[in-house]
Amino acid sequence: MPTKPLSTLEAQVGTSHRTVKGFEIEAGKVAEFARAITDPNPVFFDAQTARDRGHDRIPAPLTFTRVGTFPRYAVEDERGFDLGFRPEHVIHGEQSYEYDRPVYVGDVLEGTTTLTDCYQREGGRGGTMTFAVFETTYTDQDGDRVLTERTTSIETTGAIDGDGPSTDRQPPARMMEPRPIRPRQTVPAERIDPDTALAVGDTGPTIVVEDLHRQDFVRYAGASGDFNPIHYDEPYATAAGNERVFGQGMFTAGVASRVLTDWFGIDRIASFSVRFRSRVFPGDTIVGTGEVVNIGSNRTDVTVELEATADGKTLLTGTATVITE
Numbered sequence: 001m002p003t004k005p006l007s008t009l010e011a012q013v014g015t016s017h018r019t020v021k022g023f024e025i026e027a028g029k030v031a032e033f034a035r036a037i038t039d040p041n042p043v044f045f046d047a048q049t050a051r052d053r054g055h056d057r058i059p060a061p062l063t064f065t066r067v068g069t070f071p072r073y074a075v076e077d078e079r080g081f082d083l084g085f086r087p088e089h090v091i092h093g094e095q096s097y098e099y100d101r102p103v104y105v106g107d108v109l110e111g112t113t114t115l116t117d118c119y120q121r122e123g124g125r126g127g128t129m130t131f132a133v134f135e136t137t138y139t140d141q142d143g144d145r146v147l148t149e150r151t152t153s154i155e156t157t158g159a160i161d162g163d164g165p166s167t168d169r170q171p172p173a174r175m176m177e178p179r180p181i182r183p184r185q186t187v188p189a190e191r192i193d194p195d196t197a198l199a200v201g202d203t204g205p206t207i208v209v210e211d212l213h214r215q216d217f218v219r220y221a222g223a224s225g226d227f228n229p230i231h232y233d234e235p236y237a238t239a240a241g242n243e244r245v246f247g248q249g250m251f252t253a254g255v256a257s258r259v260l261t262d263w264f265g266i267d268r269i270a271s272f273s274v275r276f277r278s279r280v281f282p283g284d285t286i287v288g289t290g291e292v293v294n295i296g297s298n299r300t301d302v303t304v305e306l307e308a309t310a311d312g313k314t315l316l317t318g319t320a321t322v323i324t325e
Contacts, residue, residue, distance in 0.1 A: 002130050002155055004084035009118040009132070017080030019136065020068040020111030027105045029067060029223075030060045036223035037061060037254030038209045038216075041261060057104040059266045062257040063095075064103055065138060065149055066250050068111055070225040081115050083132055085155040087228055088240035092249035093131065093152035096273030100145050102266050108141040116150075127157030150273075198292050198302055198324065204263035207288035209255055212247065214282050220251040246279040252286065252315050256308040259290040263304075264322050274306070274318035284310040290320075300325045 002009065034044040039061060042049040050058045068074065103109070117133040136149045217231045226248050229236040237245045253274045260269050280286060287309050294303035306318035 002084035003086070004082070006118070006120055006130070009083055009130070012081055012083075012115050013118055014114065014116075015081070016112055016114040018075050018110065019080055019113040020073050020109060020138070021075050023065075023068045023073040023109040023111070023138075025060055025064075025103055025105050025107040025109065027058055030058060030064065030105055033064055033067060033223045033254075034061055036220045037063070037251065037258070039254070039258050039261075041258070043261075043266070053265060054267065055102070055104070057106055059102040059104055061254060062097065062099075062261065062266065062269060062272050063250060063254045065097075065109070065111075065136075065147065066224040066226065068109065068138075068225075080113060081132070081134075083118075083130075083155075085130070085132070085153065088230060088236070089156050090228075091154050091156060092276055093154045094150075094273065094275045095152070095250065095253055096150045096271070098148045098271045099269055100147060103138075103146060107146070109138045109146060111136045111138045111149075123156065129157075130155045197299075198295060200292055200295060202292045204259050204290040204304070207255060207258045207262070207286075209286040212280060212282055212284050212286065214245060217245065217247045217251065220248055220254070224248070224250065226250065244281060246281050249276040249279075249316070252276070252280055252308050253318075255286050256288045256306050256316060256318060259288045259306055260304065260320050260322070263290065264324075268322050268324060269320060270301075270323050271321040272318065273320070274316045276316050277314045280310050280315055286310050286315065 031045050034041065043053055043055070043059060044061060045058070047058055050056075113134050113136040115132065116135050118131065120128055120130050123129040132153045132155075134151045134153070136151070138146045138149070140146050214232055221227050221231060228248075230240060230242065231237075231245055231248050234245055253276075256274060257272060260266075260272065288306065289308075290304045290306045292302055293305045296302070300323055302322040302324055304320045304322060306316075306320060308315040308318075
C-alpha cells in the first residue's frame with residue numbers, strides 16, 4: 001500500500017505539472033536508445049537513409065520519450081506528484097501514445113503531465129493494487145503538439161509472483177554470472193510497399209531477440225533513464241520478493257515497437273499502446289509479432305494487434321493504428 005491514503009491521492013487528480021523541459025533530441029542519444037531496444041534499423045542512425053524514406057531529419061523510435069525522465073530534462077521527480085508509491089513494489093501496467101508526428105533529431109521538447117485518475121482494486125497476485133494514470137503532452141520548440149503519452153503505474157502490496165520460479169528457488173547458476181554481450185545479428189525487415197493493399201489477417205515481420213542477459217537491462221537503463229535497481233541489482237530485487245532481476249516493461253515495449261517501424265515506417269504510426277502481462281528474465285528470448293485485425297472504410301486506417309512472448313508466456317499485448325496513405 002502507498003504511504004499516503006487514497007483520499008490524498010484522489011485529491012491530486014486533475015492536477016498538472018510541467019515535468020519535462022529542454023528535452024533536446026540528439027542524434028547520439030537516438031542511436032543509443034535504438035541499440036538499447038535491439039533495433040538496427042538504419043533510419044535511426046543514418047541521415048541519408050532517413051532522407052531516402054521521406055524524412056528531413058533522423059526520427060526517434062516510437063518509445064523514445066522515456067528518455068525525458070533523465071534529471072537533465074525532468075523538472076520534478078515522479079512527474080511532480082507525491083503519491084507515496086514504494087518503487088520496489090511499483091509495476092508498469094499500461095503505456096500508450098498518440099502521435100501528431102514523429103520526434104526528430106533537433107527537436108526540443110517540453111512535457112506537461114496531468115494525473116488523470118487514481119483508484120484501488122483487489123488483485124489476486126498483487127494484493128490491494130493502487131493505480132495512477134498519467135497523461136503527458138509533449139510540445140516542440142514552436143509550441144506545437146508532437147505526441148501525447150499515457151502511463152498507468154500500479155503499486156502493489158508486494159512482489160507479484162507467477163512469472164517464473166517461486167521466490168524460494170535460486171535461478172540457475174548461469175543466470176547469476178555476467179556474460180559478455182554478443183553483437184545482435186538481427187536485420188530490419190523491409191517496409192511494406194504503400195501501394196500494396198493490406199487485408200485482415202496479414203502479418204508483419206517477426207522480431208526475435210534471443211537469450212537476454214542482465215546487460216540488456218542495464219543498457220536500456222542507461223539509454224532510457226529507468227534506473228530502478230530492481231532490474232539489475234540482484235540483492236535489491238530478491239529483498240523486494242522477486243526471484244531475480246527482470247527487464248523493464250518499456251524495454252519489451254521497445255522491442256515490440258520494432259514490428260511496427262520495420263513493417264510500416266515510423267511516420268505512418270498514429271497510435272501505439274501496450275498492456276504488460278508478465279515479466280521478462282535473463283535467459284528468455286523475446287518474440288514480437290503483429291497482425292492486421294481491421295481496415296477502415298476509407299482503406300487508409302489500419303488496426304494492428306501486437307504481441308510479445310517469451311518462451312510460451314505473453315509479455316505484453318498491444319494495439320496500433322496505422323495510416324497507410
